[in-house]
Amino acid sequence: MSQSTEVEPSTTAAPRRTATPVTATRRRPARRAGTPYAFLAPALILFTAFLAAPIFYAGYLSLRKVQVSGLGLGSKARTEVWAGLENYARSLSDPDFLPSVGRVGAYGLIVVPTMLGLALLMALLLDANRTREAVSKFARISIFLPYAVPAVVASLLWGFLYLPRVSPITDVVEAVGFTAPNLLSSDLTLWAVANIAVWGGTGFNMIVIYTALRAVPTSLYESARIDGASEIAIAWRIKIPIVMPSLVMTFVFSLIATLQVFAEPMTLRPLANTISTTWTPLMKVYRDAFTRNDIYAAAATSVIIALATFILSFGFLKLVGRRAFNQED
Structure with a gap:
């Protein structure tokens, strides 16, 4: 009976020591997930502001035209309307x-x-x-x-x-x-x-x-x-x-x-x-x-x-x- 009581603590103590390192290694990559996006952010912002946005705006302007009403005088005489193709x-x-x-x-x-x-x-x-x-x-x-x-x-x-x-x-x-x-x-x-x-x-x-x-x-x-x-x-x-x-x-x-x-x-x-x-x-x-x-x-x-x-x-x-x-x- 005394031998069985001495074996039980040794078997239950081992899993408790290995639990902490496993959770630490699993959490570490989550902290660095946004690092690549931080490095890419300046290039993406410049690309969007100076290349993508002008392209989309040019496409938008290509589908519009100015419609002149009357003699073209006044603040509302020239309006931008849809032109299609x-x-x-x-x-x-x-x-x-x-x-x-x-x-x-x-x-x-x-x-x-x-x-x-x-x-x-x-x-x-x-x-x-x-x-x-x-x-x-x-x-x-x-x-x-x-x-x-x-x-x-x-x-x-x-x-x-x-x-x-x-x-x-x-x-x-x-x-x-x-x-x-x-x-x-x-x-x-x-x-x-x-x-x-x-x-x-x-x-x-x-x-x-x-x-x-x-x-x-x-x-x-x-x-x-x-x-x-x-x-x-x-x-x-x-x-x-x-x-x-x-x-x-x-x-x-x-x-x-x-x-x-x-x-x-x-x-x-x-x-x-x-x-x-x-x-x-x-x-x-x-x-x-x-x-x-x-x-x-x-x-x-x-x-x-x-x-x-x-x-x-x-x-x-x-x-x-x-x-x-x-x-x-």
């Missing part, structure tokens, strides 16, 4: 809209392949010899430097280089014995604007592609060289397939920038009478909103541009995304 119909039927879309399409066909081709070529050349680090750093900075110049400043600089009377390029060409072309003429304006975009955007895309190349281990290239592969074969069969996701990403960025081209032609417009106020769709938005004071039509055109940007970007990603990002399949 009327503003979209006016924007799409505007005789200046489709030509501006055509110019942007031709602009993109020039800029995007040229810019990405040069960026890929420069990245491959810089990655071909990784031993000269000092030369590589200087080359990267030199190529990337034009991207740091704002688009308005770059357009002004190139604009004065395009003007025949003040351009040193014209003097050099005429000194050699040739006639310098007028790059701001109606035939060459598109190429002049595209040149500014290529000059300013190649460096950024080169850095993105070159960064992807630097992540590839050199042992992979050495194995290919041992097998007898040349540098061109290594670039074509190994490097380009590896950086394909970076090429897709830079293409999407370039496509979005092409559809939103505004600063270059708008800055060159005072220097050339060949650039109209509706040379690009965004310039048409600017004209409708700030020259004609028709913010409703401008909002409708903005929504059309945003939808076109989303459809083209999403469609391109769906077309090549699986092959580019899931190469192991």
Whole structure:
């Protein structure tokens, strides 16, 4: 009997010691559940205030219009009413809209392949010899430097280089014995604007592609060289397939920038009478909103541009995304 009474306390005391640590470990994650949201809150607030809210407000304005009663005099003579899709119909039927879309399409066909081709070529050349680090750093900075110049400043600089009377390029060409072309003429304006975009955007895309190349281990290239592969074969069969996701990403960025081209032609417009106020769709938005004071039509055109940007970007990603990002399949 005495032995049984001594065993019972020892068996009941053990669970009481382990109960406290278990409850403490279960409560600890609950205290930190809101930490990620606290870090995300500033970005979410800025995104909502400066991107999401203007988009929704533009969509709201695109469905409204001003109705004028009588002579349009008085405080209640001009009222904002529901317009439905009327503003979209006016924007799409505007005789200046489709030509501006055509110019942007031709602009993109020039800029995007040229810019990405040069960026890929420069990245491959810089990655071909990784031993000269000092030369590589200087080359990267030199190529990337034009991207740091704002688009308005770059357009002004190139604009004065395009003007025949003040351009040193014209003097050099005429000194050699040739006639310098007028790059701001109606035939060459598109190429002049595209040149500014290529000059300013190649460096950024080169850095993105070159960064992807630097992540590839050199042992992979050495194995290919041992097998007898040349540098061109290594670039074509190994490097380009590896950086394909970076090429897709830079293409999407370039496509979005092409559809939103505004600063270059708008800055060159005072220097050339060949650039109209509706040379690009965004310039048409600017004209409708700030020259004609028709913010409703401008909002409708903005929504059309945003939808076109989303459809083209999403469609391109769906077309090549699986092959580019899931190469192991």
